[in-house]
Amino acid sequence: MYSFLYTLFLLFFLPIYIFFVKKKGYHFGLKERVFFDKKSSLKDPVWFHCASVGELNTAKPLIEYFSKEYDILITVSSPRGWKYAKQNFSNFEVRFLPFDYKFLHKKFYKTYKPTLLIVLEGEFWYNFITTISKFIPIVSANTRISPSSYKFYKKLSFFYKKIFNAFSKFLVRSDQDKKFLEKFILDKSKIVVCGDLKFVSSNIKKDIQLEKNNRKVLIAGSTHEPEERILLEVFSKLKKKYPHLTLIIAPRHLERINQIIELIKKFGFSYSFRTQTKKLDTDVYIVDTLGELSGLYRYADVVFVGGTIADIGGHNILEPALEKKPVIIGKHYHKIKDLYNMLKGYNIVSVVDDEAQLLEKISNLLEKEETIDIDFKSLQKKILNCYITNIKNFLG
DSSP: OHHHHHHHHHHHHHHHHHHHHHHTTOOOOHHHHTTOOOOOOOOSOEEEEESSHHHHHHHHHHHHHHTTTSOEEEEESSHHHHHHHHHHOTTSEEEEOOOSOHHHHHHHHHHHOOSEEEEESSOOOHHHHHHHTTTSOEEEEEEOOOHHHHHHHHHTHHHHHHHHTTOSEEEESSHHHHHHHTTTOSOGGGEEEOOOTHHHHTTOOOOOOOBOTTOEEEEEEEEOTTHHHHHHHHHHHHHHHOTTEEEEEEESSGGGHHHHHHHHHHHTOOEEETTTOSBOOSSEEEOOSSSOHHHHGGGOSEEEESSTTTTSOOOOOHHHHHTTOOEEEOSOOGGGHHHHHHHGGGTOEEEOSSHHHHHHHHHHHHHHOOOOOOOOHHHHHHHHHHHHHHHHTTTO
């Protein structure tokens, strides 16, 4: 029944999806998804499956560690993730995950013959998991079960119990994730709380060069609509007090850059692009590159992390926190609640409810210029060791 419904979904929506993917300038990888024969030179690789960019970044410390001893195979689901993986994981074989049919997954396995599959966060495709689990162990790393996801899984518990019990191990972020999973898993010893792997992966970043030119810098990272408009409103008021303030905007989706440019023009601000210059000599600096945001945070005086005014649920607040920068988020942070709860004890993250509070908070932080002195290294080491140790148990 699942495969039948999945096929109907593909027939109706796939052509539309491919059209929009190509319109945005991405590669869909239809041939790889139906998995035409391809020979592989990899020998017993460790296989990482990551849905998109976020999961690839989270997996990076594990990929780097195990690549010292094993060949690495990476699969992705999204076109954006494939492009990012090709650019940033070019030393490894990167493929699209086949469509979710048993025969395609069997064919994929027989071609690559991986020794272990590590699935990042919440990729619970039925045929993918239940088929591959018959050949090799599957570890779910940095498993994330949100309250809304739990309610959905519970309604279809007969279905998700089969998926969850096919995993050999769950290395979860928090006690809440463990509590939710225990409702579905027969063998509770499969679940181990390791902590959020993003706490480790966020510390791995490129050495990005930027010339501040003695300017104060407000970074708006991973923004969504209407966050850029709200930030530009706030920025226009801040400029009266801080004329040498620059706003760096790093939109979550690069295809929205033209829309953001039009907004900037309406406010009458000068702007420049990351791909054009490393100097901050305009009002607004647009990050039109992938994978550089974490490296730019060290130049910030204040950081706003997006997806929190827009009702998305929040993006990575660890990256700026690990740079010891004051972080501001909106009230919609349900996807990063565990991270927020962990960091709020260090007084490094503030929540604002509206534009007025956002303006007041940024102004106060720019005025005080407080030094944040936190040592995260021991916790990062503990978290990474937990993941590595548990994964090694399946590699002999």
